Amino acid sequence: MRPTLKNGLAIFTPQGFLDGENAKVIIEPQDIQFLVEKGCEAALISLKKVVFFNKRGLTTIVGLLEQVQEKTGSLIGFCDYNLKKYNTILEMYQHKVSFSLFESDAIAALFTGIPLGENIDTKKIIVYNDNVDQKNQLVLELYERGYKPSVAKSKEDFAEQKPLHEVAVSNSYIGSSERHLQVHIKGNVIVYGLNSFVDSTLAEKFDMRYHENSLRVGFLFFLFNAHNVSSINVHGVNFLSRLSTAGAEHGATIAVCGLTRRSIADSLREELEDAGVLLYDSMKSFFEDESLLGEGGGGAVTTKKTQHITKQLVEVLPAITQTAMHTIEVMMQCEVKKEALKIQPLTLEKTNSMMGVALAFFGDLSGLLVVIFEEESARKACQILLEDSANAPREELMDALGEFVNIIGGKFVQLLLKKQCKIDITMPRTFVNVAEIFQHKKEKRGAQVDFRVEGKPLTLFLTK
Template sequence: MRPIIKKQKIALFAPQGFLDGNNASQLISIQEMQTVRSTNVSMVLVSLKKVVFFNINGITILLDMLTKLQKQMRVTIGFCDYTRRQYEAFFKFFDGEVPFSLFKTIDIALLFAGGNEAKEGEENVLVYNEDATQRSMQAIEVFDRGYNPVVVQTFEDFASRAEDKEKFVEIVESTYLGMMANRIAAKTRGNCVIYYLKGFLDGTVTEQFDVVYHQNCLKVGFQLFMFDATRVSSLNIHAANFFSRLSTAGAEYGALIAIVGLDLEKTPKRFVEELEDAGIMFFESEADFFGDETVQSMSGGGAVAKKEKNRLTKPVVARLPVLVSAAMGTLQMMVNMIAIKEEMKIRPFEPHGEELMASSIAFYGDIGGLMTLVMPKELVKKSCALLIGEESDDTEILADALSELVNIVAGKSKTLLQEEGVNISITLPRSYTSIDDLASTLDGVQGVQVNFSFDDYPFTFYLSP
């Protein structure tokens, strides 16, 4: 099956009929792989337009071949020309962790590959995705290619706007940027990370829970951790010990762990008492948790700094230009201003400017550290207007948008580092509406502070251990 080259940007394979474990291995030959390698495309995709059936076995076999091309050519890989039902099937196959990109049509793929150029009078692109991070990433990618993204937050708004098709050069939905995505099983609400549990909890919870990820969330500055146990039947001594250890380890950060929705009548009383002795709180519902006075008193605070003072390692400092480039490239594009570098020093964090907001995100793997973006509220409004569809003065909305921004910067950093053979994972972002809370988190830490200015707006990039 010879690949079709679309506008010198995409190598497209278009199989027909069935795509399963019996025939998938025959769809792309060694010669065809070599043909693709000889091109200068930025994407290698498989069209499902003429596929009547596919299953996880067929997709996995194809994915193995596409991944080889991805590593050798540094291209985006994925699928296009599918139905909504097929789109949803991918997420079921991979349990929500789709390791490739999905484009509803080849025209949408060309939009993201740079194969379709923006033309005067045809610059509007409607963007919708159920996931807020995906909406933000897609909007930025569209904007970066010269279009004006019209971002909608709800399906109802999308359906209404989509009826007026002539206003948009393209309508982007049922599309997923896997090459930049960093989907995780947890969600945030303010200063709280919410984990979702289900079934009977035993010793396997230790294997399923990413402790390193959790530790890095503490490092970012999260203090509240809620375990949603509404779908948990019960737990045993091994799970109880796990939660006790988790609570003890978080104590030096001033972290609070709560279990919400657990059926206490089906849970041995001694386990509940042991967990309460370890400092874990129990609530019937999420509303009870967030309405608790202790929780509310911690909702805006920064994390207590860890007593031991770590230092940035040489491998992390060596990648500083990559991290700064990802941040500044994104910001300059979004505010349409050129940043001027003012100074770079190894120092404790020092606020630069007034009415500051900030967002941090930790990364770990081959290298590890904490990346923080700090800017005045007015610059947040300008840089995040694209993410929320309009300028806003609502501090909570701006904080959420700033978190999305730092998440996107971290995603771009991850991609750039992968090209250099450095692999990292990233945590959820943590936003700060009070610079004092950030200073508390970074208290006693020595990092690299790089100060910039966008016209009259100060901006700080801070990299710490």
């Protein structure tokens, strides 16, 4: 089925059923080749004329779209659906989808290709999503593309403001890489989700490279949420025990919460404890354990050995620098001036107002990216993510700053994908002060790029 292609946006419009069998013939090999040759910015499936679909059909067609994405770095997903179809898709994938969703082709066009028309910054757009992370992602993407969207504070506020705007974006979703295990971050703790029966398949589902790179970026606490686990056997226990032993070399802690007497035998519980795995009744009790987490909630950062920047990383430094500068300029609405580039250990003015965020990336290329802000600059950079960024508590500011740098990392992933270089990134690890950063980086040589933003220093540091 040949798609329509306009301004970098390709749309396939199937009719009737979208199941495992029909999905296979919607996108032919020649269609994939056509989109790759045209270098499309997005390839979407319109659900306007689809009367029935199932997860197998969606997964099949996403697999075909991924062949385009791997060669072009384009957005992939679905568009033209109603609220019922949108909620059905999210429920099918447990609200963790690797593809994007846009309510209409007009809304999809806002996020792809070259923005059409003059004075796009005056286009009245309002954004809302029940998922705060998604709301921030949608807003940041629109800002990045030159729009100045309004952000609704609540569903009621969105309904009230919607008639006053030209475009309303609510039931849309920017996809992210789907992992074998559910994972999120809370207070500089990586939280893995466990479900059902935990056995030898845990080792198969677990993304060890992601975990190891999370250690590199500075995470030291990993919590397995087992509230939805019906049973765990000796194979699942052995894997968690090995993970705890290996993590101890980095000073990392493995904890499990939510295991009950019904879900784990007393003998297996003892095995976990003997391996250094900490057991908690609930997530609440874990995060209230100040003797473990301390005031910072994240612990110090350690590293086993010193590694330095490589030639490969130096080659991609201009792309990272350009991506970071452009995103910061767009979000802060001010000019970012590059002052210096040096290959050296991280060197900073040690002030109490500095804070940082680190991301590790891995795959065809691996490295560690740290971005360090003055607090005043951080608050301005996060002004669209926080209702009152100037007065927001530091904890909320750090969460928003982590999301901000995560967007920079995501754009870098897409940029490299277009160059046939596939990488993944960890969750952002935030540092509340310069002392925490120096614990890990003071002996590492890397590429340090110093900027000035409205007279304030901002530093980007790239290393192995």
